[in-house]
Amino acid sequence: MLNLLLPIKHNTRVTSVQKQKNIYYVSTEHMEYKAENIIIATGPFQKPKTPDFLNNLSKEID
Known part of the structure; x- marks a missing residue:
């Protein structure tokens, strides 16, 4: 298990998951x-x- 602080970054665009x-x-x-x-x-x-796009994510993402 990873034990790290949450890396919260403001004004950062996620390009892929x-x-x-x-x-x-x-x-x-x-x-x-x-x-x-x-x-x-x-x-x-x-x-x-x-965000609304959450409903469009693949069902493979838990």
């Missing part, structure tokens, strides 16, 4: 991340908003 085995590979316009879990959401602090 791929899952290979049990690891997600997340590419952004600045760098790449590996994660066991990801959260798809947006919104400032106490007002989260789940």
